[in-house]
Amino acid sequence: MNKPMIMTPGPTYIHEEVRKALSEEITNPDLDPGFYEFYKDTCEKLKRLMRTNNDVLIFSGEGILGLEAACASLIERGDRVLCIDNGIFGKGFGDFAKMYGAEVVYFSSDYKKEIDVAALSDFLAKDSSFKLATLVHCETPSGITNPVDKICPLLNSYGILSVVDSVSAIGGEALETDPWKMDMVLGGSQKCLSAPPGLTFFSISKAAWKAIEERKTPVAGFYTNIANWRNWYTDKWFPYTQPISDIYALNKAVERLLLDSSPVERHKRIAEKVRYSVVNSGLQLYPESGFSNTVTTIMLPEGIEFKGIFDAMLKDHNILVAGAFGFLKDKVIRIGHMGENCYEEKLYITLKALSKVLKEHGVPLMAELHKLFSEGI
Numbered sequence: 001m002n003k004p005m006i007m008t009p010g011p012t013y014i015h016e017e018v019r020k021a022l023s024e025e026i027t028n029p030d031l032d033p034g035f036y037e038f039y040k041d042t043c044e045k046l047k048r049l050m051r052t053n054n055d056v057l058i059f060s061g062e063g064i065l066g067l068e069a070a071c072a073s074l075i076e077r078g079d080r081v082l083c084i085d086n087g088i089f090g091k092g093f094g095d096f097a098k099m100y101g102a103e104v105v106y107f108s109s110d111y112k113k114e115i116d117v118a119a120l121s122d123f124l125a126k127d128s129s130f131k132l133a134t135l136v137h138c139e140t141p142s143g144i145t146n147p148v149d150k151i152c153p154l155l156n157s158y159g160i161l162s163v164v165d166s167v168s169a170i171g172g173e174a175l176e177t178d179p180w181k182m183d184m185v186l187g188g189s190q191k192c193l194s195a196p197p198g199l200t201f202f203s204i205s206k207a208a209w210k211a212i213e214e215r216k217t218p219v220a221g222f223y224t225n226i227a228n229w230r231n232w233y234t235d236k237w238f239p240y241t242q243p244i245s246d247i248y249a250l251n252k253a254v255e256r257l258l259l260d261s262s263p264v265e266r267h268k269r270i271a272e273k274v275r276y277s278v279v280n281s282g283l284q285l286y287p288e289s290g291f292s293n294t295v296t297t298i299m300l301p302e303g304i305e306f307k308g309i310f311d312a313m314l315k316d317h318n319i320l321v322a323g324a325f326g327f328l329k330d331k332v333i334r335i336g337h338m339g340e341n342c343y344e345e346k347l348y349i350t351l352k353a354l355s356k357v358l359k360e361h362g363v364p365l366m367a368e369l370h371k372l373f374s375e376g377i
């Protein structure tokens with residue numbers, strides 16, 4: 001079967017070299033000392049990508065597992081957690097914190113804009129007694145990137161641990177874990193890294209390790225307990241058998257990103273061109289500001305159903321585009337220009353098809369999307 005071109009905000013296209021890595025011969029990852037070195041090498045590569053000297057771990061499970069492991073390992077019943085929210089993932093992070101007994105306080109801001117740092121600063125001046133704060137780097141459903149470079153140092157100045165969902169940003173947006181004083185940065189394999197879905201990885205600062213070690217109550221869970229991994233390398237012991245093939249693929253995918261001269265610039269350039277084409281065609285973007293460089297969220301024109309657009313893109317052009325969920329369900333079309341999806345040719349093909357499909361659905365465009373895209377800015 002001819003697989004569609006997946007222009008979705010994750011999973012993304014997987015390069016042939018990464019697919020080949022998946023099929024490499026395996027060893028017993030619990031017993032072969034060579035695999036401990038390989039796992040460590042993969043973590044070292046992720047550390048370079050995330051600009052951190054903090055420990056990095058890779059867990060077997062999709063991005064959500066990272067969010068849950070952070071909450072399970074850091075939160076004790078009654079801990080005050082600040083949930084910084086300007087979208088579906090931001091708000092949802094608070095639900096995970098509650099699941100582990102946190103008393104959650106929300107700082108919510110306009111869902112069409114990036115987090116208002118000045119307002120957050122005013123809020124913290126009045127109430128800052130939080131053990132940790134959860135926030136999202138890129139709100140994938142709405143296509144908004146938050147200024148984590150400003151937010152995390154601010155939280156740090158109050159001694160609040162920052163736990164950042166960067167699943168759809170790592171590798172595509174600027175990220176400086178240590179200079180920005182980020183305590184936990186959470187990622188996933190299937191977004192900008194363009195590795196198969198199934199792995200999460202995250203960095204843990206010294207302060208975050210300390211909070212885990214100084215817990216008064218044990219972590220409720222095994223799979224989500226980060227403390228089990230404290231001495232994995234010195235003890236040569238993994239809490240459970242590692243998904244070795246997925247880690248082979250992740251290693252290759254990160255290696256490819258590290259060899260790329262400037263992936264952040266590439267994402268920025270292409271995202272700007274996509275937005276230019278959308279706006280100048282007369283279509284509307286969902287966000288008003290804080291535009292993401294990894295995903296673009298376009299408002300569905302009045303009277304147009306998402307399903308019709310999705311079906312025509314797939315049936316007539318063999319391209320998968322995404323809608324969204326929650327309050328954005330049936331309201332937007334999303335194009336994921338992240339990782340291996342983020343190349344001029346792919347966006348040109350996608351926008352050409354979308355222009356045609358929209359026209360066939362009676363949507364008047366001031367100019368064709370792909371032509372505006374090539375015209376660029």
Ligand SMILES: *Cc1c(COP(=O)(O)O)cnc(C)c1O
Nearest residue numbers: 010063064089138140165167168
């Ligand atoms: C993709 C993503 C995750 C992982 O969630 P899934 O929807 O299960 O893929 C978590 N956070 C953000 C911001 C994401 O984009």
